[in-house]
Amino acid sequence: MIGLVSYIVFFLILSLIFGVAVLGLNLQWGFTGLFNAGVAGFTAIGAYTMAILTGPARDAVFGGFELPFVVGLIGAMVASGTGAVVVGLATLKLRHEYLAVATFGIAVTIQLVCLNWEYLTGGTLGLIGIPNPSKAWADGPLAQNAFYLGVVLVVVGLTFVALERIVKSPWGRMLKAIREDDVAAASLGKSPERVRLEAFVLGCMIMGLSGALYVAFIGYVSPWDFLPIVTFQIWTMLIVGGSANNRGAILGALIVWGVWTMSGFVISRVVPSEIQAQGGAMQAVLIGLILVVTLLIRPRGLIGEELHVSRHARS
């Protein structure tokens, strides 16, 4: 029983951390229609910034400022936002699949920089000993994880509320207008380029926040945490949950991460041990199957976009 509670707390922490990144992607894809295939890269920037700002000093590696957790979170958002401005200025003229290819390439580049710039990132060895704020506040693994879950819930809650307000604001309606028809939006005097960049940067900042939460929880960061599969997972979460709906984004994170992990648990229980070594393939099939079936039944995701009319408009 205690084990189950402890596991659920742990599961919620990881899936909600993913959920933060999904919220960021939702702003970009769901509301603005920006095909960002470089999610892993922006979470990596946030993650390493957290590690550098809050981690202990190391020989021959930059950083180790031992700053407080909150400074790490803010720093992570600033760093990934700055990265996004640079990337966005260079790539946002591209549309759809071209933007996807460009951002994918950038994510791979960022991962390779993490792998090779030893002075900054510790290279392949990664950075160890990143403090988890809950250790100072609670005793025992369950209490510490429960505390950290509280922190994650606060971050998710704030992000969620802020995004809900943003997308319902005039600026949020502009995002949708640009997503649907940017020529029409431009003809009304809006600047699609600028708004796209703003949405892209804001979304990437939220992804950086997610990366920062992850490393502070795990206590370690290495380039292997940001392989392209992470981007794929976060996209799946958004599509399954329902894009252009922030509730859907969080639900998608919980469901997809649940399928991902529970399938492994089920296989370890059901499949006889002699053939468990082949179970990995079965797990991949199971994950794929569940996702495909979900999308066949609910093509717009579990909770799709809600139709909105401005509250100022008359019916």
Added chain:
Amino acid sequence: MLQKFRLAAVAALLIGIGSSAHAVDCPVKLGAILPVSGPMGQVGERIAETGLFAVEQFNEAGGVLGCPVEYVLRDTQGQSAVGVDAAKSLVDLDGVQALIGAVSSGVSLPVLTSVAVPSKVVQVSCCSSSESFTALAEEGKTEGYWFRTYATNRSQSAIGAKLTVDSGFENTAVIYVNTDFGVGLAKRFEQDIARLGGSITSMVAYNESQQSYRAEVTKALEGNPDSLYLVAFPVDGATITREWLGLGGTDNLIVNNSLRSDDYFQAVGSKFLQNLQGYDSAQPRLPSVDSFNEMFEARFDSPPNGPGLHSVYDAVTVVLLAMEASGDITGDNIRDNIRLVTSPDGIEVYPGPEGIARAKVLLAEGKTIRYVGATGALSFDRNGDVQAPKMTWKLDGDENVETGYLSTAEVAELIKMLDE
């Protein structure tokens, strides 16, 4: 009344579940977190099967404290978040007190810091080579729960440096693969060679799977090195060696054990490699190793060639022996008893059902034992690392011939000298 009864029932259930994680309930579960799919899938699958083989052999000898051992395998998919979740699920939902795995350091380390240490569960890896584990252990952050049966890079760089200096080379260029394995090894080599009186002309890292390494080789040629220390894997290693020799580099090569492979010799051409020397962390001259090899062949119809097979067998067996030595199977007891069953002055026991049965009898009599397994006699240092005996080799025509042998004790002495 009914409510009170319910409350009592729930309380009883809670207590029951709470204690079942520790007391000896059958079956005893052993968790394994290995990459059986994803990029490491091919390697991981064989490692996972060998782990199961070790469990089967233990069960043939009667299991742990009279209980059969259940091997619960979870796939990491080579992803840290998946591996961490799998480990947490094994600990919390299956109640395992020991974890075997993972393979890559990038997965093992997050599992260690976020699951094993906080939950006080022992983690034994067959294959993770990163030096970060040693660093973490030295800071006291593993709290002794971390062990690995894979001999660390430490001895490899030491023997490589010794071989270089003993061959009379004074200016050595280093080319190494840019992974945690290669970087750790090359850095240590740099320190060791300075300690032994040699010197380095350049340290050049390369990224895997490129078409050509001309730029890296050209950089390494600067400063007229009289020898090259190469840490690479066969395909890229062959490309580098061909370009190195083609651009006029010396044929005095010292190579890491990962290049002791016919693929490499053939791809470069043995006749160009007659001044090549290497070392290998390998086959200790012990009957226990042969007997493991024979048992493995009998079970799988193929010899145990491949990374991690010997070491995962020993990882599993050592953990199970430590459980056997514990009255109460808890992470703390396993951690402490791993030392007890690998004690240097204990009575030697060997792999296989008979050896394990004998070990169990000895443990029941309260004796300390020394498990001498598929990788030889394991002796974990205070950081949970092990050393392995080393041999040096060269090519004579197409033949791979041995030129020297250092026992575990000699290797330990060399490292001690270098670290002082």
